[in-house]
Amino acid sequence: MRAVALxxxxxxxxxxxxxxxxxxxxxxxxDTDSVSVAGDSLVGxxxxxxxxxxxxxxxxxxxxxxxxxxxxxxxxVTRRRTSFMHExxxxxxxxxxxxxxxxxxxxxxxxxxxxNVRLSDGEVVTRSPVGIHYVDEKRIEFPEGLRLQDSTTTxxxxxxxxxxxxxxxxxxxxxxxxxxxxxxxxxxxxxxRNFSISLARGSVRYLIASGNDSTWVAGERVEYNAExxxxxxxxxxxxxxxxxxxxxxxTLMIQAELLRMQDRAGNRHLNAGKRVRVWNHSxxxxxxxxxxxxxxxxxxxxxxxxxxPFVWMNDTQLTGDTIKVVMKDxxxxxxxxxxxxxxxxxxxxxxxxxQVKGRNVVSTLSGDSVRIFIVGPNAEAVYFSKxxxxxxxxxxxxxxxEIRMQFKGDSLQTLTFSxxxxxxxxxxxAIPEGLGLExxxxxxxxxxVKGELLRDFSTxxxxxxx
Numbered sequence: 029m030r031a032v033a034l035x036x037x038x039x040x041x042x043x044x045x046x047x048x049x050x051x052x053x054x055x056x057x058x059d060t061d062s063v064s065v066a067g068d069s070l071v072g073x074x075x076x077x078x079x080x081x082x083x084x085x086x087x088x089x090x091x092x093x094x095x096x097x098x099x100x101x102x103x104x105v106t107r108r109r110t111s112f113m114h115e116x117x118x119x120x121x122x123x124x125x126x127x128x129x130x131x132x133x134x135x136x137x138x139x140x141x142x143x144n145v146r147l148s149d150g151e152v153v154t155r156s157p158v159g160i161h162y163v164d165e166k167r168i169e170f171p172e173g174l175r176l177q178d179s180t181t182t183x184x185x186x187x188x189x190x191x192x193x194x195x196x197x198x199x200x201x202x203x204x205x206x207x208x209x210x211x212x213x214x215x216x217x218x219x220x221r222n223f224s225i226s227l228a229r230g231s232v233r234y235l236i237a238s239g240n241d242s243t244w245v246a247g248e249r250v251e252y253n254a255e256x257x258x259x260x261x262x263x264x265x266x267x268x269x270x271x272x273x274x275x276x277x278x279t280l281m282i283q284a285e286l287l288r289m290q291d292r293a294g295n296r297h298l299n300a301g302k303r304v305r306v307w308n309h310s311x312x313x314x315x316x317x318x319x320x321x322x323x324x325x326x327x328x329x330x331x332x333x334x335x336x337p338f339v340w341m342n343d344t345q346l347t348g349d350t351i352k353v354v355m356k357d358x359x360x361x362x363x364x365x366x367x368x369x370x371x372x373x374x375x376x377x378x379x380x381x382x383q384v385k386g387r388n389v390v391s392t393l394s395g396d397s398v399r400i401f402i403v404g405p406n407a408e409a410v411y412f413s414k415x416x417x418x419x420x421x422x423x424x425x426x427x428x429x430e431i432r433m434q435f436k437g438d439s440l441q442t443l444t445f446s447x448x449x450x451x452x453x454x455x456x457x458a459i460p461e462g463l464g465l466e467x468x469x470x471x472x473x474x475x476x477v478k479g480e481l482l483r484d485f486s487t488x489x490x491x492x493x494x
Contacts, residue, residue, distance in 0.1 A: 067083035091134055109134065155177075157173060173188070201215070210254070226252045233246050242270045244270070265283070268280070282298070309358070345373070348366060349368050363391040381464070402430060409424070422459065
């Protein structure tokens with residue numbers, strides 16, 4: 029049995045003025061090896077091979093740098109285990125763990141706290157029904173759920189781990205995060221408090237809301253930096269941006285293999301990479317990569333598409349090396365194509381494709397549905413005409429420095445050439461077989477459709493209302 033040194037201090041107050049009563053205070057202090065025990069009272073007893081200490085009233089037990097206090101405690105000196113009852117408090121190098129009760133193993137340096145467990149270091153508060161504190165390893169496990177809250181972020185999960193030294197929280201199971209304008213759910217999440225960075229994995233869904241704008245994001249992995257308002261989303265992510273006003277809701281949908289999104293000083297910047305698909309009620313697009321910029325100070329939005337991009341406006345298909353789209357109030361305002369510009373449109377009644385190509389294209393939208401395309405230089409066109417009864421009536425093959433086309437809806441109204449026109453008019457019975465322009469990439473089946481983009485996400489992206 030370990031040696032136990034026990035001191036009893038009795039302090040008697042001086043007699044009062046009437047000399048009839050005395051106040052007596054008992055204070056108990058015991059040392060066992062490297063453990064210091066203090067309290068208002070202490071009773072020692074031997075039970076078979078184990079020696080117990082029963083301490084009550086202002087209990088304080090110190091194990092090296094670790095101090096535990098409570099109203100009452102029972103210490104098995106032989107087995108070096110202590111149970112602290114009623115408002116147990118464990119303090120270890122600035123971290124404070126509070127609980128209704130705590131059971132501490134001195135040899136393993138493990139404390140199991142139960143009932144209203146709270147961990148605090150002055151900046152963060154962690155709450156849970158149960159906490160297992162591995163003092164030497166500087167980590168705390170929360171097997172029955174965890175809620176962590178600091179100045180910027182609130183986290184909850186069904187199971188959690190907190191590493192005290194590097195201030196990292198690791199949560200698993202129905203994880204929820206709230207940080208500034210962000211609401212997030214995931215299967216698991218690791219939060220680095222020192223860097224304000226969160227790494228979420230497994231069916232991640234989150235919402236960024238500000239004013240009349242809201243952005244819903246779904247993906248398999250999300251890296252979120254709260255300090256820089258930066259999100260990186262991987263695993264076939266899907267984004268849906270909603271801009272509300274008093275009359276309507278503007279919707280923009282983006283799907284890709286990688287999204288990088290940042291919102292700072294009122295400006296939203298988004299990079300999308302690999303197999304990018306875009307849908308808006310005024311256009312659809314396909315590209316290898318994309319840049320999207322939106323400012324809260326005005327209603328303009330810029331979309332840059334790279335890597336042999338496709339853009340569809342109703343039944344008109346546009347391709348080129350690089351495409352820039354300017355949108356205003358959610359509607360396409362203008363479009364520019366640089367390099368290998370090509371415009372194709374199928375006449376559904378004739379099943380023929382009208383084609384125009386050139387080096388560049390400038391397009392503007394006038395009114396509700398009038399679109400103007402200026403193609404050049406080195407413009408070429410193949411146009412299939414119809415007679416007054418809407419029947420096929422030959423074709424025109426022509427080239428010039430510049431071509432101007434005006435559409436109303438999907439109907440071509442005018443086709444004019446600027447200078448140096450060269451062309452051939454073919455009657456219907458003399459149209460060459462396979463008449464068309466080199467470089468045509470007619471791919472209407474690749475056009476992104478709203479229903480298809482939403483198919484995998486419409487069921488569950490709104491299943492939670494944070």
